[in-house]
Amino acid sequence: MRLPPAEVRMSWPKPNYIDPETRGPGLLIVELTILPAALICVILRLYVRLCVLKKSGIDDWLMVIAVIFAIGVTVCVILANTTFGWATHIWDLRSENMVTGRQISLAAQALFVFSTTFAKVSILFSYLRLAPINSWFRDLTRISIGVIIVGNVAFIIVLFTQCIPTSSYWNLLLNHRDCIAEGPPLLAQAALTVTADFVVWILPLPTLYQAQLPLRQRIALIVLFSFGLVVVVAAIVRTYWIHYVVDETFDVTWAGFHLWIWTAVEVNLGVICGCVPWLKSLFKYYKTGGSSGATASKGTPMPSPGYPQQSSGRGAMLTIGSSSRKPLSSKEIDDTYLELDSNCGSSTTNINQTKNRVSGSTPV
Numbered sequence: 597m598r599l600p601p602a603e604v605r606m607s608w609p610k611p612n613y614i615d616p617e618t619r620g621p622g623l624l625i626v627e628l629t630i631l632p633a634a635l636i637c638v639i640l641r642l643y644v645r646l647c648v649l650k651k652s653g654i655d656d657w658l659m660v661i662a663v664i665f666a667i668g669v670t671v672c673v674i675l676a677n678t679t680f681g682w683a684t685h686i687w688d689l690r691s692e693n694m695v696t697g698r699q700i701s702l703a704a705q706a707l708f709v710f711s712t713t714f715a716k717v718s719i720l721f722s723y724l725r726l727a728p729i730n731s732w733f734r735d736l737t738r739i740s741i742g743v744i745i746v747g748n749v750a751f752i753i754v755l756f757t758q759c760i761p762t763s764s765y766w767n768l769l770l771n772h773r774d775c776i777a778e779g780p781p782l783l784a785q786a787a788l789t790v791t792a793d794f795v796v797w798i799l800p801l802p803t804l805y806q807a808q809l810p811l812r813q814r815i816a817l818i819v820l821f822s823f824g825l826v827v828v829v830a831a832i833v834r835t836y837w838i839h840y841v842v843d844e845t846f847d848v849t850w851a852g853f854h855l856w857i858w859t860a861v862e863v864n865l866g867v868i869c870g871c872v873p874w875l876k877s878l879f880k881y882y883k884t885g886g887s888s889g890a891t892a893s894k895g896t897p898m899p900s901p902g903y904p905q906q907s908s909g910r911g912a913m914l915t916i917g918s919s920s921r922k923p924l925s926s927k928e929i930d931d932t933y934l935e936l937d938s939n940c941g942s943s944t945t946n947i948n949q950t951k952n953r954v955s956g957s958t959p960v
Contacts (some may be wrong), residue, residue, distance in 0.1 A: 600846040601901075608687040614683075616688035619853045623677050627860050631670045635863040638663045644874045653725065658718035659870055665711035666863045670703035673860045682849045682856065684852060689849055690746075691769070693737075697849070698766030703783075705755055708863055712789060713748045715866040716796050717741055719824075723800060733803050740799065744792050753783040779842035786835040793831045797824035820876060823869040830865050834858040894895035 638659060650787045674684040680700065681693040689697075720741045727734035757777040759765040801809070804817050837855040845851045 598842070598846065598848075604846055608685075610687075612949065613686050613690060616684045617866055617885040619677070619683040619850075622672060623683065623853065623857050626857055627670050627674055630861060630864040630868075631667065634666055635665055637868045637875065640878055641871040641874040642722045644878045648878070653721070655718045655721040655725075658714050658721060659867065662711050662714035662718060662870075663867045665714065666860075666867055668707040669704055669711055669859050669863045670708065672700050673856045676700045676704070677853065677856055683853055685850045686847045694768065697765050698768070702762075702765055704859065705750060708859055709752055709755075709785070711750050711863045713744060713867055715870050716744050717864075717871045718742075719796050720799075726800065727803075733799070736799060740792070740795050744788075747788045748785070748790075751781065751788075754781045779839075782838050782842060783835070785839050786831070789862075790828065790831040790835055793828045797822065797828055820873055823872045825921070826870050827862065827865050830858060830862040834862050 641659065642652075642656065643696050645656050659702060671832060680697045681689045682697050700713050723737045724734060727737055756762055758778065758781060759773065764773045764775055800821055801818055804821060809817070834855065837851070837858055841848050841852050841855050
């Protein structure tokens with residue numbers, strides 16, 4: 597946070613600590629709408645995975661961790677704006693509220709990084725189950741996981757060491773503050789977030805477009821996965837407001853109102869978009885009356901959302917290319933294949949016939 601020079605402070609109006617101008621209830625409305633939506637999406641996802649498909653993976657629990665941190669971000673945003681004056685002009689902010697607000701800001705930044713990292717890694721882990729061994733898709737997904745984790749760990753280290761001691765971050769009026777410039781690390785992390793969101797969005801699209809599916813189903817599947825573009829847009833908007841608050845204004849609490857909103861919007865949208873594919877499966881399950889298609893014979897779970905399949909005809913399924921020409925085992929089919937056609941509640945006989953047909957074929 598830049599300290600305004602004397603001539604800027606002299607231009608400010610007289611402080612109003614009694615009845616200051618505020619931004620109104622807009623932020624509270626946004627936050628208390630989008631957070632419950634994220635929680636509902638995660639709960640429905642777990643219902644699909646644990647109760648309908650009767651299986652779960654590491655990506656599910658990573659998303660649970662992500663939404664827990666997202667709750668923390670939202671709580672910090674609401675507290676800063678409703679209790680500690682970060683919805684008012686900087687000249688109307690009491691000094692004690694500025695200190696507490698900066699502490700909350702530091703906590704919110706850390707929670708944001710943890711939440712978005714876990715959400716992205718969760719989605720990428722689901723891609724790993726989609727991608728066959730020795731494929732470019734799998735290699736790029738692993739590289740993306742590594743870059744996202746390393747980049748965000750580096751930012752967390754910088755975040756808590758940018759001021760020595762850390763308390764100098766919120767004690768702005770100290771005579772001797774040993775802090776680096778706040779803007780470059782924030783903008784670098786924001787740029788990494790935008791890039792990572794874009795990669796997570798676009799990574800599966802070429803493979804899905806080339807899938808052995810009718811054109812209508814391919815388009816529907818691409819649209820489903822493209823919900824991630826909304827997160828990319830939110831990350832870009834948040835990056836702009838980081839730049840504006842850090843570099844363009846001294847009235848950081850008033851302008852920062854937009855940054856607080858987009859921070860919580862982005863973190864919760866990441867969770868929501870990461871759960872959307874599972875909601876499609878839930879809709880199909882109830883559309884068929886919750887029929888026994890949720891499980892195969894001998895207690896074999898139905899294939900899980902996000903996994904490729906192969907078939908032909910009306911019940912077309914998705915096949916992802918691989919350099920391996922080895923037929924898939926029955927277990928691999930159970931673990932990695934998702935039925936994408938409208939027959940979500942297909943009979944046990946049809947499931948076993950599909951498994952036998954795919955097991956005897958060579959992946960394309």
